[in-house]
Amino acid sequence: MNAAKVLEDLKRRFPNEPEYHQAVEEVLSTIEEEYNKHPEFDKVNLIERLCIPDRVYQFRVTWMDDKGNIQTNMGYRVQHNNAIGPYKGGIRFHSSVNLGILKFLAFEQTFKNSLTTLPMGGGKGGSDFSPRGKSNAEVMRFCQAFMLELWRHIGPETDVPAGDIGVGGREVGFMFGMYKKLSHEFSGVLTGKGREFGGSLIRPEATGYGNIYFLMEMLKTKGTDLKGKTCLVSGSGNVAQYTVEKVIELGGKVVTMSDSDGYIYDPDGIDREKLDFIMELKNLYRGRIREYAEKYGCKYVAGARPWSEKADIALPSATQNELNGDEAKQLVANGVIAVSEGANMPSTPEAIRVFQEAKILYAPGKAANAGGVSVSGLEMTQNSIKLSWSQEEVDEKLKSIMKNIHEACVQYGTEADGYVNYVKGANVAGFMKVAKAMMAQGIV
Numbered sequence: 235m236n237a238a239k240v241l242e243d244l245k246r247r248f249p250n251e252p253e254y255h256q257a258v259e260e261v262l263s264t265i266e267e268e269y270n271k272h273p274e275f276d277k278v279n280l281i282e283r284l285c286i287p288d289r290v291y292q293f294r295v296t297w298m299d300d301k302g303n304i305q306t307n308m309g310y311r312v313q314h315n316n317a318i319g320p321y322k323g324g325i326r327f328h329s330s331v332n333l334g335i336l337k338f339l340a341f342e343q344t345f346k347n348s349l350t351t352l353p354m355g356g357g358k359g360g361s362d363f364s365p366r367g368k369s370n371a372e373v374m375r376f377c378q379a380f381m382l383e384l385w386r387h388i389g390p391e392t393d394v395p396a397g398d399i400g401v402g403g404r405e406v407g408f409m410f411g412m413y414k415k416l417s418h419e420f421s422g423v424l425t426g427k428g429r430e431f432g433g434s435l436i437r438p439e440a441t442g443y444g445n446i447y448f449l450m451e452m453l454k455t456k457g458t459d460l461k462g463k464t465c466l467v468s469g470s471g472n473v474a475q476y477t478v479e480k481v482i483e484l485g486g487k488v489v490t491m492s493d494s495d496g497y498i499y500d501p502d503g504i505d506r507e508k509l510d511f512i513m514e515l516k517n518l519y520r521g522r523i524r525e526y527a528e529k530y531g532c533k534y535v536a537g538a539r540p541w542s543e544k545a546d547i548a549l550p551s552a553t554q555n556e557l558n559g560d561e562a563k564q565l566v567a568n569g570v571i572a573v574s575e576g577a578n579m580p581s582t583p584e585a586i587r588v589f590q591e592a593k594i595l596y597a598p599g600k601a602a603n604a605g606g607v608s609v610s611g612l613e614m615t616q617n618s619i620k621l622s623w624s625q626e627e628v629d630e631k632l633k634s635i636m637k638n639i640h641e642a643c644v645q646y647g648t649e650a651d652g653y654v655n656y657v658k659g660a661n662v663a664g665f666m667k668v669a670k671a672m673m674a675q676g677i678v
């Protein structure tokens with residue numbers, strides 16, 4: 235395989251999908267050497283079959299707003315690869331959603347799910363519908379209309395969606411209700427469900443907690459932990475909130491959170507009571523992070539990201555490409571020792587280069603944020619065996635999965651000078667399992 239040539243070809247065949255090209259380029263550049271040790275892979279053109287999704291569903295979603303106007307949005311499901319299990323991955327509702335973004339997410343998900351050690355393939359879906367500013371009734375009608383199209387393509391053994399940006403417990407509940415009505419069966423077709431109807435304990439917390447468990451493993455390699463460390467968190471949604479919760483629990487101090495309008499800087503740290511305020515603000519009132527600064531009298535910076543503030547650790551937890559090369563240089567100059575990604579692909583390629591050249595601890599999302607989908611996998615298991623595990627049981631399993639992922643990254647990513655290239659480690663470890671499964675299953 236010549237990675238540059240494969241990428242050039244994909245860009246020609248699938249133009250105008252920059253995020254997909256970016257994700258593919260990162261993986262190909264790090265697996266090329268390992269791939270080329272296996273001439274049998276190239277004989278069956280494994281790389282193109284792994285980069286191009288198995289299939290993509292694209293549909294119009296029509297729904298009525300509260301004023302009686304008929305609205306249309308686009309809906310998608312990218313079923314990327316099911317070599318090691320049913321397609322599995324979240325659904326994103328955000329005005330920026332397009333096919334290229336979902337293809338990048340589904341591609342990443344395939345490697346991430348492979349790393350979890352659970353039997354899950356990769357997929358992702360979504361819509362350019364934004365729940366922001368919509369009433370509950372509008373969100374419900376949209377979710378029902380979305381599922382009216384999607385339901386025939388998914389199923390507990392086929393493709394199991396979950397949440398992502400703009401899709402939380404409320405949206406998963408509405409989609410589950412509609413699927414149940416259409417299919418006339420009660421099944422584990424979605425994860426992230428409410429606890430009363432098959433949801434797993436710890437799923438809401440899992441991505442944020444898992445990121446901090448992974449970070450702790452990285453810090454351990456340097457003989458340190460979170461106590462007394464100052465952290466920058468971006469975002470203020472599901473992943474960011476539980477990231478902050480776990481940092482507080484383990485003795486660290488979080489000084490920033492953000493949303494798409496700006497960030498707050500609280501030098502005293504976001505404590506339990508302040509985090510409760512944010513959770514209520516974001517999950518119940520669906521307000522803006524600026525209101526935190528108004529309540530607690532701290533700094534709010536409109537239209538900016540938090541990466542210029544001084545800290546020991548950065549935890550990007552909002553969205554893709556939210557941390558660029560210049561911001562990475564500023565973080566390193568300010569003494570950051572670790573960056574662990576809660577979001578998917580939040581650091582640009584230039585930012586990753588800066589972190590790696592500075593030899594700081596840097597964990598890519600597909601390793602560090604795999605806790606969310608891992609507990610989704612555990613939710614699928616609990617649904618299949620019709621049992622639910624305790625909070626302690628699920629949390630223990632999550633910790634052990636994150637530890638295993640860290641070990642796999644160290645195994646495949648340690649360089650000659652001892653520096654762990656977690657990007658290479660995660661990509662090679664994730665790739666090898668999928669590749670072996672594809673080889674065993676023939677050309678399909």
Ligand SMILES: NC(=O)C1=CN([C@@H]2O[C@H](COP(=O)(O)OP(=O)(O)OC[C@H]3O[C@@H](n4cnc5c(N)ncnc54)[C@H](O)[C@@H]3O)[C@@H](O)[C@H]2O)C=CC1
Nearest residue numbers: 398399400441469470471472473493494552553577578606
């Ligand atoms: N929910 C989950 O279990 C998992 C989520 N992720 C990733 O974590 C990230 C955050 O997802 P969630 O917390 O679930 O979503 P969410 O909808 O609960 O929160 C998203 C947060 O990001 C901010 N945001 C969104 N677009 C932005 C933009 N263009 N600029 C600045 N801020 C922006 C929002 O204001 C909000 O604070 C995403 O990259 C997602 O793909 C990754 C693994 C699992």
Ligand SMILES: O=C(O)CCC(=O)C(=O)O
Nearest residue numbers: 323324396398606607610
């Ligand atoms: O829980 C899941 O199935 C998907 C989580 C997700 O979308 C992700 O890992 O990016």
